[in-house]
Structures are given as C-alpha cells and as structure tokens.
Amino acid sequence: MKKLLLPLVLMTAASGASDDSKSATNDFYTTDFLDQVATLRDHALTDPLAYDITESLTTEVGARLAGSPGDAKAVAWGEAKFKSLGFDRVTLEAAPLKRWVRGVETAEIISPFKQTLTITALGKSSPTPNEGITGEVVHFNTIDELKSADPALVKGKITFISNRMERHKDGSGYGKAVGARSTTAQVTAAKGGIGAIIRSIGTDNNRTPHTGAMKYEADVAAVPAGAISNPDADLLVNMLNRGKPVTLKYTLGSRFDGDYVSHNVIGDIIGSEKPDEYIVIGCHLDSWDLGTGAIDDASGCGITMAAAKLIKDHIGQPKRTIRVVLWANEENGLSGAKAYHEAHKEEMKQHIFGGESDFGAGTIYAFGTRMDEKAMPLVHEMMQLLQPLGIEYAGNEASSGADLIPMRAAGMAVFGLKQDGTKYFDYHHTANDTLDKIDPKELAQNVAAWVVVTALSANTSENFGFDLSDK
C-alpha cells in the first residue's frame, strides 16, 4: 500500500489523470473502474433523479413530523420509492418514539403596545393552559446571561433570550446560538420562571419562526417554550428598549400524545463479494411540520437514493452492500438512529463507512473523514475524483450527521461531504423549508460527490476503521 500525504494536488479531471496517478490508483482500483466512476460523476451533474425524488417527497407527502399522519405516509413513500428504483432489498425496521403534537400557537404583546407576534412551539414543549400564559418579560441577551441570573429576577416572569445567530458558510453560527433553544425551558423553570421565549435560531428576517428540539431533564418541570421570528424579536427588543415593563401573553397547545412506532426505511444495493459489509449512506425521513421538509431533509434523501441508484445502473453491483437508510425521527429524538444501533449492535463491525446528507442542498465544498489514518490512501483515491467538483479535503475530524452518532460512538468510520450552508439557516425548521429553496444544479453536484465516495468505498476490500484499528 502506497503511503500518500495530504493535501493532494488538484487534478483537473480524474478521467484525464496522468500516468503517475494511474499507477498509484492501481493499488486499489482498476483504471477502467475509476474511469467509470469519473464518467458517472460527470453524468450525475445533469441527472434529474435526485431532484425528482425530492420533488416527489415534498409534493406527495410534505410535512412529516414523527408520529404524525405524514410520518406513516413518508414510510410508505420510501418503501415504494426504493422498490420503484430497483433497489435489491427494501426493509422497514421499527423505531419506537414518544409522539409530540403541535397545537394552537398565538402570542401578543399586551402592553405597553398591543401587537401580535408570530410564535412556534419548540420541540417537546409542554402546553400552556388553554387561556395562555401572561407575564412580564425579563430580557437576557444570551442563555449564559440567563444561567447566571439571580433567580429573583426570573421568578414569576417570562424569559426572553434575544441573541441572533450569525451567518457562516459552514453553519458554525448554529452551535453557538442553539443552546438558547435547547436549554431555555429547563433553566427558566429551575429559576421559577413561568414561560420561555427565544429569538428564532435562524439567519433570516422572515416572519416564519424556527422550531427545533429542546433537551429535557427529569428533575425540573420545564415551562412551555416557543420561538418568535427574527422581526418579532426585533420588535420586542425595541419595546423593551423603551425601559418600561413589557407584558406578553402566549398560548401553546403542543404536548406529548402517547407512543408511536415509526420505521427506518432501508434500501440495499447488495454487494457481490461482501454482501454483509455495509457502506451506510442516507438522510432522515422525518421533518418538522411547518414546511414540507425540502432542505431538511428531502434533499438528503434525493441525493443519497439517487447516488446509490446511479451506481447500480451505470457501474453495476458493488462489492459491498450500499445501504441507504431513511432515518426515522431525527429531529425530535434520534429514534431511528437509536433503534438501528440497538438492532444491529452485534454487526457493527460490518458497518464499514458511513455518512448522512442532512444540511440542505448547497454545493459541496469539502470532504472530511473520521477514520483510521491508515485509510488515507483510499481518501486520496476519492479526492482525485472529488477535486474536479471543487471539493477540498477537510481533515480527519469530520462529523457525519446526527443519525450516525450511535454507530460512530461504537467505532464506525464516517465521512462528511460539507455543503455550503450560507442560506441554510434562513429556512431551517420553518414554514419556508420548501422545494423552491433547492437549486437543481447544486443538488446534482451533491449527487456527483456522493457517487464518488460511495462507489469507491463500496468497491474495495480495504477498511476505514474497525478492522484497521484492530491491526
């Protein structure tokens, strides 16, 4: 095995690789095979399949909150779609979950100036009483300010956290801002507050508030929590800036509503040489309920289903099984990820390499891995074919999508194809997550990249993690 160091030299076109690189690639793949992959990659740039799948899921199913009627429709859609695409084996695997339902959502400033606000419940929020909650607003710039606040300031009041998420290509503003969403209800309740409102975790200026999950702890009964849109948060701040008490009233009908069994929907392209070794790709099938779940995450389903289908049709059966998983309930509990790991934990070492497409449909600009360093020569092979797509190597500390967390924790090697997320958080978890936000050309570039990584990892006997680390 030839050792190669990154960063790699940019190749202008993989199919036009020099004699030097051809000799290098022959350690793992035939030149014919690499040419086939390069040809398919280029074909994928104009292939409509991913867009058609995305259009199908958003048009024929739409919103598909875990446990809702849309969830069941999405599972049926996924099963039928895999079959119609000619996947070799289609399996449904149960993913039990606690169903959470949204209800009425209203908010208004009562004084000093009566105005209606747009609000949405945060995932897992408990309901307000039917008549709503009315109270004085106590304003914090950040969740950390709330955490360090004297409980006497919070007791009996509605907390409001107003910091704004920053816009970055890599979405890094999200991690810095999302703590306000995930913990405000618990922190507020622990200090005696009666309600919790946050500025939406989003980069837009639309009256479309951003929902999203909260963390709950068992020892404190959390308060009903909602997000108001960015323009509404601006309005509330402007009123608070006048220095007089601001009274807010809001009503949320959201609540847990019993148990439900959703399903991971699994489509396999069965390996010709190692059918029990899996390259795991996919998306999550559920969505929040406010939009039609186009960028979160129908596009990920379109990208990965299309990549696997194109490989089967244009290159033929892979050596290893390509497993496309449409994960259940990623958004509000990772139910599918947990169920899959539990059901397959004895076969974890057969799960060779995995990635999830769950960051919209923006152009991919980087490829990262999290694997044994000994697999770097394989990464080199992939990069030869990815660089013509404008993709750089991003190092060996990649994340891989939330649904792979349990398998990654068990040691599976993962990869990430990093998408341009500049606009992603304008629409994420809002009513605005609809098909029009997807550029078909950018989506197709995603498919081309997934074809490369999936085809190359499924057509080698080399390993990326478990086996290498055992050596």
Add this chain to the structure above:
Amino acid sequence: MKKLLLPLVLMTAASGASDDSKSATNDFYTTDFLDQVATLRDHALTDPLAYDITESLTTEVGARLAGSPGDAKAVAWGEAKFKSLGFDRVTLEAAPLKRWVRGVETAEIISPFKQTLTITALGKSSPTPNEGITGEVVHFNTIDELKSADPALVKGKITFISNRMERHKDGSGYGKAVGARSTTAQVTAAKGGIGAIIRSIGTDNNRTPHTGAMKYEADVAAVPAGAISNPDADLLVNMLNRGKPVTLKYTLGSRFDGDYVSHNVIGDIIGSEKPDEYIVIGCHLDSWDLGTGAIDDASGCGITMAAAKLIKDHIGQPKRTIRVVLWANEENGLSGAKAYHEAHKEEMKQHIFGGESDFGAGTIYAFGTRMDEKAMPLVHEMMQLLQPLGIEYAGNEASSGADLIPMRAAGMAVFGLKQDGTKYFDYHHTANDTLDKIDPKELAQNVAAWVVVTALSANTSENFGFDLSDK
C-alpha cells in the same frame, strides 16, 4: 424667465455650483437660499428623524388596517407626533369608510395529496361558509386565460391563477400581474365558479402570502377570494402537473362589518407669504394587517414628516404652506383621498404641487413631474440639487401615489420621487412588512430628496399647473 432644456448636466455638488448656474438660479431663488437647501440636503443624509418616526409608528402602533383598533391608534399617534415635532397646525379630517375585517384563514389540498397551504383573504373578500369551500381546482396561467375560458370549465369549481410577478427595479411587474388579484373574484363568479385562489402578487419565495384589494362590481355576487404564497402556488402547480384532479378546501372569515369613520391627519408648516397655497406631501397612515406596515407605508410617513420638520427647523418658515397629509385607508378604498378632495374641492387651485411617498424606503433614483411644461425651469433648479443624490430626471409623465389621484384628476401638478423597488414586492402586503426591511441610510437619502423638492416648491411664487395653464 430663462428657458432651459433637459436633460441637465450632472452637477457634482450643488453647493459648489459654477458661476453660470448661480446666475441661472437667481431667476427664482437667492444663492443663500439654495446653499441652505444644499446644506440641509447633505445633513438629511445622516439625520435619524425619519427612521425614528418609522420605528415609532411600527413599534407603538404596528398593524393599522382601516377601521381596526390600530387605525384609531394610528390617528392618535399621527396627531401627537405632528404636535411633538412642532408643526404649526394639526388637523383631523373625517374619512368615512366601510370596515372590512379579516377572520379565520385556512387552506388545504384534500387530494391527491393532503397538504396544508398558507392563504390570506384578498381585501374586500366575502367569507366562505364556516365549514369552508371544497371543490376541484381549475388552473389558469393568467387572468386573461380565465376571462376567455368557457364558463362550463369554471362552473362549480375553484379557479386558480398561477402566473408569477416579475422583479423589476421600477416595480413594473406589479401592474402586469395585479389584474389577477383585482378581478379574479368577479370573473370567477360571473362564470359560475365557487371560489377563487391566486398565486400571491409578489416576487419572494416566502410562506407569507400577499393580500391586497380587489375591485368589486355590483351586478355579480363575487366569490370568496384568497392568495396563497409563492411556495404554496408552486406546490399546487406541481400537483396539477400530475394530471389528476386536485381538490382544495379553504375557509375565509373576512367580511364587511359596518361603517367606520377614520381620519386624514394633516400637519401644516404654515407659509409666511402664501399660507393658503399648499405643497401637499405625505404618506398613507393605514396599512394592511399582516405586518407592521413598515415599508407600506410608515417609511413614507417618516420621510415626508421628517422633510417638512427639517425644512422648518433648518431653513425656517416657507413662503407657501407645506402640508403633510397622513392619508386614511389608502389600501382598501382610497377613503382619505376621496374625503379630502370632497372637502377641499373649492380650494383645489390652491393645491400647487403634490407628491406621496408610498413605495417603501429604497434609494431614490429618478424624479418625475406631471405639470405644465412652463414650469420646467423650476424643475431645473430642483435637479441641480437632486443630481448629487444620484437622481435623474424622469420626464413629465409621473405618477404620484394613489392618494393624489383625485387631486391630480382635478388638475393639480404632481411629482414622483422614484424609489428602487427591486425588493419592495418581496414584502409588500405580507406579514414580512416589518422595520428590519428598511435600511436607515437609504431612508435618509429619501428625506434629502424630499427636502429639495419640498423646499424649492414651497419657496417660490411660481406655479406648476393650474395657474400656468390658465395663462
């Protein structure tokens, strides 16, 4: 009077005018006065007053649909604001209107794929029955297609017009698209349809549908009519494109609800030489109810109130009265415009020159007039001071804002300061019409331009229309 031909030579700074232009300007204004105006124009570019007024109206009143509680609050706000700004005379003039109220608004596709749509009632729409209207959708690309359709195609169905408004700097896409909104209910009813849905008249891709007024004719009972957002219209089109019948259900609670008397709020800076001659500027005080009416039309109030106030404070009392009118119910019937003309029709010839700021807060790029050609030398004076703001002369066929239509029809000379409307129809008549859509610097450039036109027309004895045409 020196005759000058347009177009004018671009001046780099009015205060640095050449000796030639100084001698030219002396026909109408002293050099000192023109220097004062140039200085105030430049000061206005950083003056915060217009933004403060706009922030005040949107924060302290917000939505102010004619006849709603917000209408009364806005009238009280306008009266108090004029007084606090030191206007010489503040007058309320009654503007009777038919109150129209919005109610419940829901829509969903029942089949072939059940999905929720965002909808808003069009202004003046009648209500559906409480249980809503359910029917098959018949699709037309344009209102003209509907107009020429066989009634047998429409009878018993819900019409849907899907053409999309084009984006242009001058907003010219609006006139081409808005016929769908204003007449679909009548045309549908006349052909025996049961309901009318249009794609929102807007250039955005947000789930924030655009409301707006319809025309009603007496001889046909119009059907309830609503607009769905652009993404929802895309979804409906995608379903229709599958070639199977699409069944839609929608509920609108909007209805007329008795008589109401709103008010035009008038603030005068009284002329020192000709107090009974009026330069009429202003905005409309009402807004649609979905947003806080920031770009439509709080910004117009901020611009024109600030321009008059700055002239009084920095230049002093004008020769003619500067009349700032905050017009009542522009959106749903021009009630204030009609009432003002009726009340003042004997004094129309004292209304010398008028303009309304009602196209948001984008940068002004052109100045147009509609007046006697003999007044062109005055326009030349104005252009000397407007050109440094990046404003070109747009000719003598200007429109001037809807509220001046009755006075313009009676012969009053009008002007228009044309704003960059590239983004205006992303937010127009939607929940997204909020303060964040306004750039304070662009708003201030507007004030600078209004200062020039208002100060120069109020500080001359020359005429623009009636008197000149009588000569």
